[in-house]
Amino acid sequence: MKVGLLLSAAVQVLPSANPVAVGATLTLSLHPATALRGGSWAVGDSLILTWLGEQEAVFPDHSGRASVDVITAALTLTAVTLEDSGVYVVQSSDPPFRANASITVLEPVSNVTFSVNQTDLSELSTVVVTCSASSGSSPSFLWLNGSSEVVANERVALTDENATLSIVGVTRHDRGPFRCFAFNPVSNGTSDFLTFTITYGPDNMVLAVNGNATSFLTGSNLTMLCSAQSSPPALLQWAFRGQLLNSTGPSLKLFDVSQDQSGPYGCLAYNNETNRSSNITKDVVISKSHTSALKQHAFHVWLVPMMPWLGFLLAMLDAGGPL
Missing domain, CATH: 2.60.40.10 (Immunoglobulins)
Structure with a gap:
């Protein structure tokens, strides 16, 4: 009896997989390998099979799916189902032996x-x-x-x-x-x-003239590029000195420019899905020499922020209001 108890404690039941997928084949082996002259396999209280020497008998619930290797005592169960989950027990009386393993069968995703x-x-x-x-x-x-x-x-x-x-x-x-x-x-x-299709903008506008320049000589050709982050793409409209130009799209081209084309150029963006708009303005100075261009640029830098106030003062004068 002591030999049997020691044997049971030393031997483990090792599954080929655990958990195991529905429909797979499961093999339960003894480790280390142990020679048993006969014995039985059961799951819970239900016998699966018994064997003695080279003869085996499979019980009806597992007929056609279960078999035992009479040399190694390994149990093989094919086409496993969810109902095959449980505690599997192998035991023998010659020599006295008992070992078990808990097996879980899962349905694949x-x-x-x-x-x-x-x-x-x-x-x-x-x-x-x-x-x-x-x-x-x-x-x-x-x-x-x-x-x-x-x-x-x-x-x-x-x-x-x-x-x-x-x-x-x-x-x-x-x-x-x-x-x-x-x-x-x-x-x-x-x-x-x-x-996802996500509507947004327009925002993060950028306006560039011939790169990043702001001062130009008369006779130059200018290309202004406007962009805005927007989905769907924003409708772009150009303006000069606050007045809309008959020009739309991401670029505005001016050829052979003159001094009277100096001033603030604006790009207005509108998204007809978000019903939002945004704008950006850049002051452009055009002169006959670089020196006068710098002076005009300094004047415009001062003038552009003052334009709303100048408009207010002129409106007051036209209305005859007090200054």
Whole structure:
């Protein structure tokens, strides 16, 4: 009896996989290898098979799926099901022996999809996306933005055990592509990509004249370029000294310029989806020499901020009001 007790304590049942996926083949081996002249395998209170020498008998519940290696006592079970989860016990009376292992069978994850309340968004709006799998035992979820994992922060919430992703105060950088990754210990699956269309702007405007210059000689050719961050692309309109020009688009070209074309040039941007507008102004000085150009530039730098006040004073004079 002491020999049997020592043998049971020293020998372990090692599964080929644990957890194991539904439909897979499971093999339970003894380690170290132990010669048993006969014995039985059971799961819980249900006998699977018995063997003696080279003869084996498989019980009806496992007929056609279970077999034993009569040399090593290893049990092989094919096409496992969720019901095959349990504690597997091998025992023998010659020599006295008993060992066990707990096995978990899991259904693989499949058909990972998401549902979303809307895909056309504007900045500062809120969006909610929920991930699910049509099958799979106890799946876990995580979200990816491109190749980076999405983590919770002051704008991003992960709820329902990470199955639901909520973004509050959407920004233009939340476009994606997002995808949901569902997994359990035996399998994983990924949803299709989700890319949002986000309207924003116009903002962050830039106006450049022949690069970054502001002073030019008469007779020069000028190319003004205007840009704004906007989705959809903003409509761009040019202005000179506060008056709209008959010119639209990202560029304004002036050829053989004269001194009377000096002044503030403006670019106005409008997004017809967000109903927002923005503008930028740059003062351009055109003169016959570089010296006079510098003087005119200094005057314009002083004058441009004063233009609204000058307009107010002129309006007061026209109305006959007191100064």
